[in-house]
Amino acid sequence: MSSTPTTEQVQKALSTVHDPEIRRPITDLGMVKSVDIADDGSVRVGIYLTVAGCPMRGRIEKDVTEAVTKVAGVTSASVELDVMSDEQRKELQTKLRGGQAEKEIPFAKPNSLTKVFAVASGKGGVGKSSVTVNLAAALAAQGHKVGVVDADIYGHSVPRMLGASDFPTKVEDMILPPTAHDIKVISVGMFTQGNQPVVWRGPMLHRALQQFLSDVYWGDLDVLLMDLPPGTGDIAISVAQLLPGAELIVVTTPQQAAAEVAERAGAITAQTHQRVAGVIENMSYYTPPGSDEKVHLFGEGGGQTVADALTKTLGAQIPLLGQVPLDTRLREGGDEGKPLVLTDPEAEASKVISSIAENLVGRPRGLAGMQLGISPTKR
Ligand SMILES: Nc1ncnc2c1ncn2[C@@H]1O[C@H](COP(=O)(O)OP(=O)(O)O)[C@@H](O)[C@H]1O
Numbered sequence: 001m002s003s004t005p006t007t008e009q010v011q012k013a014l015s016t017v018h019d020p021e022i023r024r025p026i027t028d029l030g031m032v033k034s035v036d037i038a039d040d041g042s043v044r045v046g047i048y049l050t051v052a053g054c055p056m057r058g059r060i061e062k063d064v065t066e067a068v069t070k071v072a073g074v075t076s077a078s079v080e081l082d083v084m085s086d087e088q089r090k091e092l093q094t095k096l097r098g099g100q101a102e103k104e105i106p107f108a109k110p111n112s113l114t115k116v117f118a119v120a121s122g123k124g125g126v127g128k129s130s131v132t133v134n135l136a137a138a139l140a141a142q143g144h145k146v147g148v149v150d151a152d153i154y155g156h157s158v159p160r161m162l163g164a165s166d167f168p169t170k171v172e173d174m175i176l177p178p179t180a181h182d183i184k185v186i187s188v189g190m191f192t193q194g195n196q197p198v199v200w201r202g203p204m205l206h207r208a209l210q211q212f213l214s215d216v217y218w219g220d221l222d223v224l225l226m227d228l229p230p231g232t233g234d235i236a237i238s239v240a241q242l243l244p245g246a247e248l249i250v251v252t253t254p255q256q257a258a259a260e261v262a263e264r265a266g267a268i269t270a271q272t273h274q275r276v277a278g279v280i281e282n283m284s285y286y287t288p289p290g291s292d293e294k295v296h297l298f299g300e301g302g303g304q305t306v307a308d309a310l311t312k313t314l315g316a317q318i319p320l321l322g323q324v325p326l327d328t329r330l331r332e333g334g335d336e337g338k339p340l341v342l343t344d345p346e347a348e349a350s351k352v353i354s355s356i357a358e359n360l361v362g363r364p365r366g367l368a369g370m371q372l373g374i375s376p377t378k379r
Pocket residue numbers: 121123124125126127128129130131155157282283324325326327328329330331332334349
């Protein structure tokens with residue numbers, strides 16, 4: 001008759017079980033919660049999963065049972081699953097990163113005063129970047145400290161539109177963003193060779209975005225705008241994970257077909273639990289020189305349609321923030337790196353964008369309402 005197995009023997013068997021995703025022994029990853037060995041040789045193993053509903057749970061359960069059953073003297077093996085606490089998960093992450101704690105994203109901290117807006121659209125070419133840079137310029141002109149992240153890997157155009165031709169400087173492990181028109185700008189385009197198209201898959205993009213947010217020295221920003229790639233892809237989910245407080249701005253044209261795609265881009269926030277700040281309709285109409293007539297080149301009503309549909313889907317009032325008319329000078333300004341809101345603040349398109357900016361952010365913050373990190377002294 002074989003004797004009861006020892007904890008050591010069981011632990012040794014458990015060290016042969018690898019987490020299927022991390023590919024390291026579960027004993028190294030802090031995943032073994034407990035080992036109970038009864039006199040009759042039955043063994044109960046407690047296992048911490050890294051996340052609740054881990055898709056690999058079945059596999060881990062099976063591998064652990066198999067490994068433990070092989071130990072001499074074990075009559076039966078059972079597994080009890082538990083889930084790591086936030087603390088344990090952080091510890092694991094630090095361990096996986098070779099002992100280095102993750103750099104913080106300042107905008108994700110609960111006491112951050114920076115308003116973050118992610119500008120999204122269903123399709124490309126609707127003026128997402130043009131709206132982003134003009135909003136940024138309007139906000140800067142209104143006295144806010146503004147930063148822009150160009151996260152549109154397929155069509156990064158923000159640096160050109162803002163005339164930010166400099167490259168970021170690296171100081172130690174910090175990246176200093178170039179500035180144009182008082183706006184700090186960082187773009188995926190600054191990290192790629194020449195004008196090569198980038199084939200970036202989800203994880204790389206996530207990593208790049210994380211770096212833009214944690215390694216770039218933004219200073220004390222009032223507003224951060226992010227120009228997202230068109231569509232409802234991975235990046236929207238990355239933004240939600242990295243910056244849960246970011247609000248989405250959806251840009252669309254008046255066309256109904258464009259509106260439907262734009263709505264899908266906004267509806268993803270139902271899953272990511274982000275707020276939608278509102279919808280901007282761009283290229284709404286054209287007013288020929290010397291006339292007051294509004295010519296609706298691209299149809300009508302798309303912006304309102306998206307706002308209404310999102311209101312229904314999300315169960316919250318989503319406003320149409322404004323309708324920006326077509327203006328050739330807006331395009332020219334983009335080509336020259338001089339946003340129209342700065343070169344001609346009186347243009348109708350500029351006025352619309354400036355008023356959207358004001359409504360989104362309000363007045364520049366003074367000391368009132370600011371957390372100074374001190375407590376009042378008692379008298
Ligand atoms: N309101 C507008 N009036 C005139 N041209 C515009 C307007 N909005 C965008 N454009 C032009 O349309 C093109 C696409 O705009 P862009 O901002 O690059 O779109 P996206 O970022 O959605 O792909 C650019 O050439 C831009 O200058």
